């Protein structure tokens with residue numbers, strides 16, 4: 001059964017993600033990150049036991065990122081990963097977001113689900129704001145993959161407009177150390 005996550009799921013989500021992270025397959029997640037982002041997550045449950053998870057993070061008006069996709073090792077190869085990614089597709093469609101992306105080592109898996117490899121440089125700057133915290137930041141070897149949902153209308157990018165008193169709010173703000 002696939003369902004959206006609750007706060008109770010955080011410890012198990014963390015255990016599944018970090019069991020793969022210590023093998024270098026994905027990034028570690030700490031509890032603070034998971035509690036903060038839990039509304040982005042769905043989990044896959046079998047007989048009341050969580051055996052997989054995925055997160056969908058909105059990056060921009062037309063882009064969301066599939067993150068923290070992980071299936072417990074004993075349950076790999078049973079179609080659970082596919083269903084978790086399908087949840088992100090359904091969720092992106094519900095939100096009106098046309099493109100999904102993933103930074104991954106699992107090229108064949110994502111190709112089977114309609115993603116294609118794109119140059120990393122084609123992704124917006126905001127994608128890389130998280131890389132500041134990544135140990136591999138200067139030698140990132142993940143592949144960028146995108147799935148465009150052609151039935152979702154193209155959105156006109158919003159412009160940053162000054163406030164009534166003329167204050168300009170930057171479109172994007174992030175600090176680089």
Ligand SMILES: CC(C)(COP(=O)(O)OP(=O)(O)OC[C@H]1O[C@@H](n2cnc3c(N)ncnc32)[C@H](O)[C@@H]1OP(=O)(O)O)[C@@H](O)C(=O)NCCC(=O)NCCS
Nearest residue numbers: 020025069070071076077078079080081082104106108109
């Ligand atoms: C990648 C991962 C999520 C796949 O989950 P899964 O439940 O095993 O995937 P599924 O069983 O739904 O596989 C869907 C399809 O992809 C294929 N596939 C899955 N993993 C694959 C791999 N590593 N290489 C090639 N094909 C793969 C399956 O054979 C299946 O193909 P089919 O539909 O033609 O039979 C899982 O292996 C995992 O958790 N890996 C460790 C963490 C990780 O790498 N996460 C990705 C971070 S972006």
